[in-house]
Amino acid sequence: MRNHTRRCTICVFLMLILCGTGPAPPAAAGEPAAVPLPPPQTNGGKPLMQALALRATSRAFAPDPIPAQTLSNLLWAAWGINRPGNGKRTAPSARNRQEIELLVVRADGTFLYDAAANRLLPVAAGDHRALTGVQSFAKDAPLTLLLVADASRIPGGGKDPEALQMAWADAGYISQNIYLFCASEELATGARASIDRPALARALGLKESRIILLAQGVGRPAR
Numbered sequence: 001m002r003n004h005t006r007r008c009t010i011c012v013f014l015m016l017i018l019c020g021t022g023p024a025p026p027a028a029a030g031e032p033a034a035v036p037l038p039p040p041q042t043n044g045g046k047p048l049m050q051a052l053a054l055r056a057t058s059r060a061f062a063p064d065p066i067p068a069q070t071l072s073n074l075l076w077a078a079w080g081i082n083r084p085g086n087g088k089r090t091a092p093s094a095r096n097r098q099e100i101e102l103l104v105v106r107a108d109g110t111f112l113y114d115a116a117a118n119r120l121l122p123v124a125a126g127d128h129r130a131l132t133g134v135q136s137f138a139k140d141a142p143l144t145l146l147l148v149a150d151a152s153r154i155p156g157g158g159k160d161p162e163a164l165q166m167a168w169a170d171a172g173y174i175s176q177n178i179y180l181f182c183a184s185e186e187l188a189t190g191a192r193a194s195i196d197r198p199a200l201a202r203a204l205g206l207k208e209s210r211i212i213l214l215a216q217g218v219g220r221p222a223r
C-alpha cells in the first residue's frame with residue numbers, strides 16, 4: 001500500500017513537470033531565479049458598476065513601486081487562472097488557445113507571468129520601460145504590462161490575418177481586465193499600441209514567434 005502511494009506521488013510529480021506547472025528546476029549558477037508572488041486576493045475591490053464608472057486612460061504616473069501583493073492581484077485579475085480544475089482564466093480566449101503571454105517590464109528587469117505557478121520568470125535584465133511606447137511618458141510608469149501573442153499557438157503561426165485578429169481580441173479582454181482592476185484600486189493605467197515593436201523585441205531578446213500586441217502602463221496616479 002505504501003509503495004503504491006509512493007508510486008502515485010512520483011507519477012503526479014512527473015506529470016506536473018511534464019505539463020510545465022510543477023516547481024521550477026533550480027536556477028543554474030548565475031541564472032536569475034523565478035520570483036514567487038504572494039497568493040492573489042480574489043475578493044474585495046469596488047463593485048463592478050463603480051469600477052466601470054471610474055475606468056479611464058491615464059498618461060501620468062507617480063514613480064512609487066507597485067507592492068508585490070498588488071502586482072499579484074493585478075496579474076490574476078488580468079489573466080490569472082480562475083478555474084484551476086480546467087486551467088481557464090479571468091479573460092476569455094478564442095478556442096481557449098490562451099496564446100497571450102503577459103510580461104511585466106520594471107526597472108529591475110522584465111518577467112513573464114507564470115499564472116499556473118503564480119510567479120514571475122525572468123526574461124531580460126535591465127530597465128526597458130522607455131522602449132514600451134514611443135510616447136515619452138512610457139518610461140514613467142513603475143511597471144508596464146506587455147501583451148504578447150505566442151504565434152506558435154495561433155493557426156498559421158501568426159501569418160493568417162483572421163487568426164491574428166482573434167489574438168488581438170483576446171488581448172482586448174485582458175486589457176479591459178487591467179483597466180477595471182486599476183479603476184477598482186485607484187491606480188492609473190493606459191493601453192498603448194504605439195510601440196517600436198522591433199526595437200522592444202530586440203531589447204528583450206524575444207523569440208521570433210512572439211508578437212508584441214499592446215503595452216499597458218500601471219502605477220499610482222501622478223500627484
Ligand SMILES: Cc1cc2nc3c(=O)[nH]c(=O)nc-3n(C[C@H](O)[C@H](O)[C@H](O)COP(=O)(O)O)c2cc1C
Nearest residue numbers: 055056057058059133135190191192193194195214
Ligand atoms: C488598442 C488601443 C490602443 C491604444 N494605443 C494608445 C497609444 O499608443 N497611446 C496612447 O496614448 N493611448 C492609446 N490608447 C488609449 C486611447 O487613446 C484611449 O482609450 C481613448 O482616448 C479613450 O480614452 P479612455 O480610455 O479614457 O476612455 C489606446 C487604446 C486602445 C484600446
